[in-house]
Amino acid sequence: MTVRVLVAKVGLDGHDRGIKVVARLLRDAGMEVVYTGLFQTPETVAAAAIQEDVDVVGLSMLSGAHMTLAPLVVEALRDHGSDIPVVLGGIVPPSDLDELKELGVAAVFGPGANAHDIVNVITSIVAASR
Amino acid sequence: MSGIPLAPVYGPRDAEYPGLYPYTRGVHSSMYRTKLWTMRMFAGFGTAVDTNARFREIIRSGGTGLSTAFDMPTLLGLDSDDPMSLGEVGRCGVAIDSLADVRDLFAGIDLGTITTSMTINSPAAVMLALFVAQAEESGVSREHLGGTLQNDILKEYQAQKEFVFPPRQSMRLVRDTISFTAAEMPKWNSVSVSGYHIREAGSTAAEELAFTLANGFAYVELAGLAGLGVDAVAPHLSFFFNAHIDFFEEIAKYRAARRIWAKWMREHYGAKDERSWQLRFHTQTAGVSLTAQQPEINIARTAIEALAGVLGGTQSLHTNSMDEALALPSQKAARIALRTQQIIAHETNVTNVADPLGGSWFIEELTDEMEREAEVIFAHINKMGEGSMLEGCIRGIEENWFQGRIADSAYELERSFNSGERVVVGVNDFLEGNDEDDMATLRITNEDERKQLARLEKVRHDRDGEQVRRALERLSREASDPEVNLMDALIDAAKSYATVGEMMTALVGVFGRHVEVPSL
Secondary structure (H helix, E strand, C coil): CCCEEEEECECCCCCCHHHHHHHHHHHHCCCEEEECCCCECHHHHHHHHHHHCCCEEEEEECCCCHHHHHHHHHHHHHHCCCCCCEEEEECCCHHHHHHHHHCCEEEEECCCCCHHHHHHHHHHHHHHHC | CCCCCCCCCCCCCCCCCCCCCCCCCCCCCCHHHCCCCEEEEEECCECHHHHHHHHHHHHHCCCCEEEEEECHHHHCCCCCCCHHHCCCCCCCCECCCCHHHHHHHCCCCCCCCCCEEEECCCCHHHHHHHHHHHHHHCCCCHHHCCEEECCCCHHHHHHHCCCCCCHHHHHHHHHHHHHHHHHHCCCEECEEEECHHHHHCCCCHHHHHHHHHHHHHHHHHHHHHCCCCHHHHHHHEEEEEEECCCHHHHHHHHHHHHHHHHHHHHHHCCCCCHHHHCCCEEEEECHHHCCCCCHHHHHHHHHHHHHHHHHCCCCEEECCCCCCCCCCCCHHHHHHHHHHHHHHHHCCCHHHCCCCCCCCHHHHHHHHHHHHHHHHHHHHHHHHCCCCHHHHHHHHHHCCHHHHHHHHHHHHHHHHHHCCCCCCECCCECCCCCCCCCCCCCCCCHHHHHHHHHHHHHHHHHCCHHHHHHHHHHHHHHHCCCCCCCHHHHHHHHHCCCCHHHHHHHHHHHHCCCCCCCCC
8 A cells, every 4th residue: 555645844944855755755765745835833734634645654753853743743633533653854963863762753864864764664664553 | 676676567558457347366456465354253152251352352353343143043933941952052153032132242343343243144134133133232333334144045045054034035135134134233244145155065165155145136126026127226235245265266156156146236137336335244264174083284275265266356355263173263263264364464465456367368367257157056056046036046045956956066076085086184194293292271050041042031020011012013013014014013012022932933923933844
């Protein structure tokens, strides 16, 4: 079954190079990708993910707001009774990784993560959640 | 070092020389022999008090200019207590809400002697108003202020995506700042036309060059519509380019930029003042070239990139810190980055001779090729604008042409990394050491956000609410008349302690908001 991904920019960060490149690489790997556009809130992302019936939500954050916003997206999904996994890419210090996992972020991709690994990790997260 | 006497510049008698039109070899005849580049380190985080301390540290360490990084809410014209600001306050720059913050930001720094650059775009006119208000309060009159407002809104729609108003309404504010500074702030650069973000968003070097200069032409045409001749505006435009890792290509890019600008200003726009022909630029090393893996090796990348900027004749330089693929720079990492510039400036002797690579068959051919590629792009933009570069740049944004080209180039580059066709040390090759201990990075805690909210609350409490209301009302009224220059109303509002968010909200009420149609 084709994996469906919602890629989203939450908050005020306009850096969209990474999210666009990753979205195209996921498409190359055969996934269906929906992009929210910029300046979304945790609530709009959760609503879009449920409405689009995606298998995974991918957030991209380069502004340092990930510790606040990524868990809020997880929370918004869970509030709607959804268990869609959330993954995160961007500028994330290694010291934040453990806490993000505890807060429900399924995987984090830092700078330099390659397409192959991103596809594999997303594929296995989706397989485990189905 | 061995004492061989050096001339300030080399070349055959009939060669083009630095300091002479079209300035391929540099805008000054003796370049760094007369004056080194400005070591302008970009800094900002937390509250204004935190950033003021970093500014003073930079000045103590020998930095010769200041450059302010604002946080995301400020860049988007939101107050720190706006619900959308949650988690972003003071994170990737300093939080500025009102005149009270600007006062603390520059406390103990003489704005009459040190030049200040402010990296802000959508709310650029608002920040300029706050800066003028603060300077005048501290006894420095506006005509003595030297510095640069980034104020390059076109590249925001094209690349960096920190926009608020629709493009045409934004351009009215740019027009107002250009007119205001041309009349009242002779030492001020009204726009820093920026390729840096275009490149960081994924463009090629030639696209960075061409999009940036096209945007520069657009601002010249915009000022022309406001009745300012090319010689009243062009000398106050400065440029800002990326220094990426492809060493010679970058040097060729800077040389081509100077030549193209000189030719277009003189031949196309009829500039008579040679200062209009001279492209002066700031350089920043490439953030995207930094790796999170083995972060210490970023020092080497940054040194090589900085050297390209210097050999390309930059007027000022920011060097990135080794830890910036992980977080905002720590104080130590920022100091090493500044030291890298000081080594180039004071130890290597590369400053002795202007345009030392001029005359190299390779560099000259690469410079010509950069110019050719840029001209092809200019022709396309000109066609989109039916003969107007201003219209071409705006339509190119509205039709997603710039955004699409940048995304395509970014994707192609990423594929070449993924396939291993291009090597990035520590990322797709030479991985030994990747699993060593993590580097300690700067932590911005939520404490800063709480502190800033308390500061803002105090400002709202202490000010004269009626005076603020009148100032904002005047701003809305004047914004509705496209003929009025808004700077006076903005300075008035700034002095009343109206916040950035309040001023921007008043303008949104008249101008509306821009929403980008999402595209992949």
